[in-house]
Amino acid sequence: MFENDRVAAAYDDLAELYAEFTLDALTARPFDRVLIDAFAELAAGTGxxxxxxxxxxxxxxAHLAGLGLAVSGVDISAELLAIARGRYPDLRFEQKSWDALDAGTGELGGVLAWYSLIHTAPERIPLALEEFHRVLAPGGAFLTGFQAADPGHDVQPFDHRVTLAYRWAPEHFATVVAAAGFRVVAVVTCPEAPGLRFPQGYVLAAKAEDRTAD
Structure with missing residues (x-):
């Protein structure tokens, strides 16, 4: 079974439970809102x-739409998308993977990968970032969140409640993002919080003007 098929099947099986668990996530984690709002501000600048x-x-x-962005959602789980469409009927959701985004080169102002790269094998992360770089316009924003690795580790597999996932050292993930042609804007580690097993990591970046930019 291909990686996407495995992950999609795992989320399909737990879609209702996962959707309920995440329903109030942005209310419970205001720091996440700060980072997502910063991403939205950068992306909005591209129009x-x-x-x-x-x-x-x-x-x-839905939160990004509420901030005034023209936003659509993509996911590989048909069951999660059905829930999204039911909850937010005015928004567009499509079943796609990050390696097959329906966007031309330079057509997007932002790509958010909010805890959605954690199930991707580490050696395939550069491929995802290459695709995001392709679809973003110069100055376009990229934000990702993930569980942070223990000190001294670049990447660690772990038993995510849904299926196998990977924790990253935020600074190491940032070097991979920079190597893909992005200008890293912020690298953040948030200590463990109630209900979370690990510290959380975040990388906010913008597409550089060219592949040699810092």
């Missing part, structure tokens, strides 16, 4: 649409 890549049940997609 171009935004994609929530790995949107799940759509709660972050």
């Amino acid at each position: 171009l649409p935004v994609v929530d890549a790995g949107c799940g049940p759509g709660y972050v997609t």
Whole structure:
């Protein structure tokens, strides 16, 4: 079974439970809202649409829409997308993977990968970032969130409640993002919080003007 098929099947099986668990996530984690709002501000400066890549049940997609962005959500789980469409009927959701985004080169102002790259094998992360770089306009924003690795580790597999996932050292993930042609804007580690097993990591970046930019 291909990686996407495995992950999609795992989320399909737990879609209702996962959607319920994440329903109030942005209310419970105000720091996440700060980072997502910073991403939205950068993306809005381009005047171009935004994609929530790995949107799940759509709660972050809806938040971005509420901030005035022209946003759509994509995900590989048919069951999560059904929930998203039911909850947010005015928004567009499509079943796609990050490696097959329906956007031309330079057509997007932002790509959000909110905890949606954690199930991707580490060696395939550069491919995802290459695709995001392709679809973004110069200055377009990229934000990702993930569980942070223990000190001394670049990447660690872990037993995510849904299926196998990977924790990253935020600074290491940032070097991979920079190597893909992005200008890293912020690298953040948030200590463990109630209900979370690990510290959380975040990388906010913008597409550089060319592949040699810092």
